[in-house]
Amino acid sequence: TKAGYPHFMLKEINEQPQAISDTLLRRIDKNNNLILDDIRLDEDEIQKIKDIYIVACGTAYNAGLIGKYIIENLANLRVRVDIASEFRYNKQFINENTLVILVSQSGETADTLAAQKLAKTKGCRILSITNVVGSSVARNSDDVFYTLAGPEIAVASTKAYTTMLVAFYMIGVELAKLKQEISIEDYHNIVEKLKKLPQKVKETLSVEKKCIEIAEKIKNSKSAFYIGRGLDDSVGKEGALKLKEISYIYTESFAAGELKHGTIALIEKDTPVIAVVTQDKLLDKTMSNIQEVKARGAYTIIITDKHIEDVKNYADDVIQIPEVYDMFSSILAVIPAQFIAYYTSIKKGNDVDKPRNLAKSVTVE
Ligand code: M6R
Numbered sequence: 001t002k003a004g005y006p007h008f009m010l011k012e013i014n015e016q017p018q019a020i021s022d023t024l025l026r027r028i029d030k031n032n033n034l035i036l037d038d039i040r041l042d043e044d045e046i047q048k049i050k051d052i053y054i055v056a057c058g059t060a061y062n063a064g065l066i067g068k069y070i071i072e073n074l075a076n077l078r079v080r081v082d083i084a085s086e087f088r089y090n091k092q093f094i095n096e097n098t099l100v101i102l103v104s105q106s107g108e109t110a111d112t113l114a115a116q117k118l119a120k121t122k123g124c125r126i127l128s129i130t131n132v133v134g135s136s137v138a139r140n141s142d143d144v145f146y147t148l149a150g151p152e153i154a155v156a157s158t159k160a161y162t163t164m165l166v167a168f169y170m171i172g173v174e175l176a177k178l179k180q181e182i183s184i185e186d187y188h189n190i191v192e193k194l195k196k197l198p199q200k201v202k203e204t205l206s207v208e209k210k211c212i213e214i215a216e217k218i219k220n221s222k223s224a225f226y227i228g229r230g231l232d233d234s235v236g237k238e239g240a241l242k243l244k245e246i247s248y249i250y251t252e253s254f255a256a257g258e259l260k261h262g263t264i265a266l267i268e269k270d271t272p273v274i275a276v277v278t279q280d281k282l283l284d285k286t287m288s289n290i291q292e293v294k295a296r297g298a299y300t301i302i303i304t305d306k307h308i309e310d311v312k313n314y315a316d317d318v319i320q321i322p323e324v325y326d327m328f329s330s331i332l333a334v335i336p337a338q339f340i341a342y343y344t345s346i347k348k349g350n351d352v353d354k355p356r357n358l359a360k361s362v363t364v365e
Contacts, residue, residue, distance in 0.1 A: 007353050009154035009156055023163045034173060047179075049099045050078070051098050052101060054100075055081075056083075060105060065237060066168060075181055076176075092122070102119075103130075103164055104130050104135070105147075105164075108137070109362050127142065129167045161334065169194060169331075213317070219347040221271065224249050224271070224272040225253065225266070225271065226273075229255060232282070233256070235330045235333045245355050246341050247341060247345045257289065260292070274337070275290045275315075278306070278330070294316075321335070
């Protein structure tokens with residue numbers, strides 16, 4: 001049931017603090033150790049792993065982009081992210097020393113299953129991140145991380161995405177520990193930062209009202225864009241997918257630095273440009289990109305956890321989210337993107353939970 005909410009999507013957005021807490025907190029013991037008991041990679045096995053491939057579709061792929069950043073930066077391992085439907089046709093460098101991480105909410109996506117089959121024939125170790133216990137993806141994996149988000153009914157994925165991020169955060173930290181890339185002290189400090197996330201996600205839900213105003217302003221736009229750098233670019237990819245799949249507004253996301261290499265030509269008066277700005281080291285660079293689009297008449301919206309001086313010179317609207325450890329900010333930054341998509345779809349009179357032409361689980365290739 002919708003538990004009093006008008007749509008499953010709104011219910012599932014609001015369930016995120018609980019879902020994230022279920023995924024996270026029951027896997028942390030009282031001494032701040034992660035307990036990933038379904039993942040049996042030990043110190044010896046991790047030494048064998050030379051490359052990681054993350055393979056998934058849609059929102060799960062977008063979560064994989066964040067996963068790449070986390071694992072590369074924490075565990076110092078090379079990670080490639082492939083779209084599952086492309087995986088079989090790309091040149092692969094996979095063997096017994098490859099860890100393939102399959103990400104799938106349903107665990108039944110045909111393309112992901114086909115990728116799994118190929119990875120198995122090449123002898124790769126397979127770790128899956130899935131929400132459905134006993135699903136096909138889970139059954140054919142060496143290790144499974146269940147996201148424990150509870151059933152997700154709306155076609156547009158929300159809590160599955162944020163709990164996939166939790167999975168990557170935990171796997172990244174654990175791999176870093178196993179590979180001795182971080183000290184035990186740093187390990188415990190990062191786990192302490194992780195524990196704060198459910199509460200911070202809960203606080204972030206208060207952006208809803210601001211997002212309703214923004215939805216009103218963009219509902220008649222023919223196109224919209226997300227921009228950002230690094231992790232913020234990856235959040236933008238998910239924000240863009242959400243907005244296009246339920247509002248039917250043509251939305252793309254661009255690495256902010258790419259604007260002047262082509263995409264800035266698309267900016268017209270009042271074109272909505274949503275910038276995600278959560279990474280300290282990239283802040284100045286992204287702000288100057290926002291200025292460039294604003295100068296061309298864009299309607300600029302900034303999602304940020306920073307206190308940006310003179311922000312009104314850059315942004316027509318600012319969505320302020322709570323500040324967390326930079327590496328974990330994506331899990332908060334996506335929430336306004338989910339609300340903006342939801343309310344824009346509502347205001348257009350669309351069927352939010354069942355957008356046209358789409359199915360919840362894509363079991364054909
Ligand atoms: O069940 P899966 O995670 O394998 O599904 C993958 C995609 O089909 C799915 O994430 C899709 O992109 C959603 N509609 C996005 O909201």
